[in-house]
Amino acid sequence: MQMLAYASIVPMIYYASFEHYLISIFVYFLNGCLGMIATYHRLLSHGSWQCSKFIEKLFVMFATIGLTGPAIDWVAIHRKHHRYSDTEKA
Numbered sequence: 001m002q003m004l005a006y007a008s009i010v011p012m013i014y015y016a017s018f019e020h021y022l023i024s025i026f027v028y029f030l031n032g033c034l035g036m037i038a039t040y041h042r043l044l045s046h047g048s049w050q051c052s053k054f055i056e057k058l059f060v061m062f063a064t065i066g067l068t069g070p071a072i073d074w075v076a077i078h079r080k081h082h083r084y085s086d087t088e089k090a
Helices: 002-007 009-015 018-046 053-065 071-083
Strands: none
Touching: 002 009, 009 018, 018 053, 018 071, 053 071
């Protein structure tokens, strides 16, 4: 499913206007920066910042719309990764 999202860039290269590129950058910011990095990684996996439940749910929705999968799966895999990341078991 995620490859389909990446494939959507091909027609954009040929037919997009400047506004389409701005929208793409904005959506990338919502999905990647706020959704994945700030929420899935920093907030849910590491608990390195706090916010209201409304903001948390909104940002989780941004990441989910970006086809990254459910938050519970991402956090579980990431925490498992960090369990052994600095040991011989990594």
